[in-house]
Amino acid sequence: MADLRRKGGARPERPGGASHDRWTSVRRALDALGERFGPRVLRARLLDLQRKLGITRAGQLAILAAIGLWLAARVVAGTAMYLFAYGALLLVVVSYLVAPRRLRLSGDREGLFPRAQEGDRLDVRVLLTAKRSVSTFVLEERVPERLGTSVRVPIAKLSSGDAVEHRYGLRCARRGVYNIGPLVAIAGDPLGLSQRETLIAEPFELLVHPRVELVNDRPLTRQFEDPPIRPPVSKPWPSGLEFYGMREYVPGDDLRRIVWRASARTGTIMVREAEQGITDKVVMVLDTNRASHSRDGEGFSESFEAGIRVAASIGVKHLRDGYEVRCETNGGPLTRPLRGAGSQLILLDGLARLEHSRNSLSNALMRLLVSPQRDAHHVIITPRLETDEAARLRLLVNRGVSVLVVALIWDEADAATLGTAAALGCEVAGVHPGENIAAALYGAVGAGVGSR
Numbered sequence: 001m002a003d004l005r006r007k008g009g010a011r012p013e014r015p016g017g018a019s020h021d022r023w024t025s026v027r028r029a030l031d032a033l034g035e036r037f038g039p040r041v042l043r044a045r046l047l048d049l050q051r052k053l054g055i056t057r058a059g060q061l062a063i064l065a066a067i068g069l070w071l072a073a074r075v076v077a078g079t080a081m082y083l084f085a086y087g088a089l090l091l092v093v094v095s096y097l098v099a100p101r102r103l104r105l106s107g108d109r110e111g112l113f114p115r116a117q118e119g120d121r122l123d124v125r126v127l128l129t130a131k132r133s134v135s136t137f138v139l140e141e142r143v144p145e146r147l148g149t150s151v152r153v154p155i156a157k158l159s160s161g162d163a164v165e166h167r168y169g170l171r172c173a174r175r176g177v178y179n180i181g182p183l184v185a186i187a188g189d190p191l192g193l194s195q196r197e198t199l200i201a202e203p204f205e206l207l208v209h210p211r212v213e214l215v216n217d218r219p220l221t222r223q224f225e226d227p228p229i230r231p232p233v234s235k236p237w238p239s240g241l242e243f244y245g246m247r248e249y250v251p252g253d254d255l256r257r258i259v260w261r262a263s264a265r266t267g268t269i270m271v272r273e274a275e276q277g278i279t280d281k282v283v284m285v286l287d288t289n290r291a292s293h294s295r296d297g298e299g300f301s302e303s304f305e306a307g308i309r310v311a312a313s314i315g316v317k318h319l320r321d322g323y324e325v326r327c328e329t330n331g332g333p334l335t336r337p338l339r340g341a342g343s344q345l346i347l348l349d350g351l352a353r354l355e356h357s358r359n360s361l362s363n364a365l366m367r368l369l370v371s372p373q374r375d376a377h378h379v380i381i382t383p384r385l386e387t388d389e390a391a392r393l394r395l396l397v398n399r400g401v402s403v404l405v406v407a408l409i410w411d412e413a414d415a416a417t418l419g420t421a422a423a424l425g426c427e428v429a430g431v432h433p434g435e436n437i438a439a440a441l442y443g444a445v446g447a448g449v450g451s452r
Contacts, residue, residue: 014397059192100187109180118211118309124169126165144180174300181204188296249269281324284379409433
């Protein structure tokens, strides 16, 4: 009987489950190797090493040539080759000692702001002043590749007390955290074998916030409306925020709710009535699992960026309306519970710094299940719902909470998320590539919920 019970209670293995898990593990391992030893990472490390040593590529070639001549001299026992090898090495050493060590310059930037929004353009002005006469150097502002190209301005001569001005533009095409600079002056020896850098301005951290759209997400409704979406366990917020209608004034109503134009037109004092609320708490769950999102090259994922834009739009909308908003990711909470329009920057800063992870969405759903709070409106933003995640989402819906699933449809396999979430009884909204987020959320539908 025990054997039969074990056989009957065993979970059937889904087709291709083991191979899928192995392939997922291989992909994660390849991603980790790419992050550590990718061509872009190695190129950046070599460039940093070159700047620290102060030896240019020509100087490095000269050193390699000296080593090659010395090895050749060891093989053929050629005295002349030894002399050439030592001469090349001595030339590099002399050029390194001759290069100017520090230029007496001061500078400042204007036009950079700590925060910008995706799509903004910043016009930066660099002002450089010489404390002592200098000549033949290059002014360089290091700019991340996602924002543009590094700025290099050659300056032939600058007398003491003179100033030079340069302007350049930055296009904030992608969300993220960027370090602008440092702003340095580079001077080298006449042969170009070595160079020294003079720090003029420290790096500037720029936070590029995701683009925010005016979306429609209503965790509020009247209990008698058809269809009702009030959870069975909730703490109602009697005075809602969305306009419902007008009625005649009764003693005890707030005088600030009187609509004077309607009162003058009807001859009766009319007051504005708002929708009765089911909750004033919103929990957003953003799926950050790298394996679930699209891959568009160079570590960029359009579906992941779209999910961040959805979270930013929904979060800002509810914060402006006075709700309490909390953002969760697979790895843990992104922000503390926020309330009020003044907390928008905290949410957008956290979303600007957010990166992929290797944790599953099941971790975030499990934290919601063990949480005692059941009076919140939940927004799940994910491109894919696996079997375990759908099972935990069903448990969450059975507890009576309000759930909206925003499916990021970037692949044919992702389209199944709509049917899975609708079958669980959730409200569902699908976001396709290039689709307006506000339009997608406005047409949210769900099993037994209908359209808005």
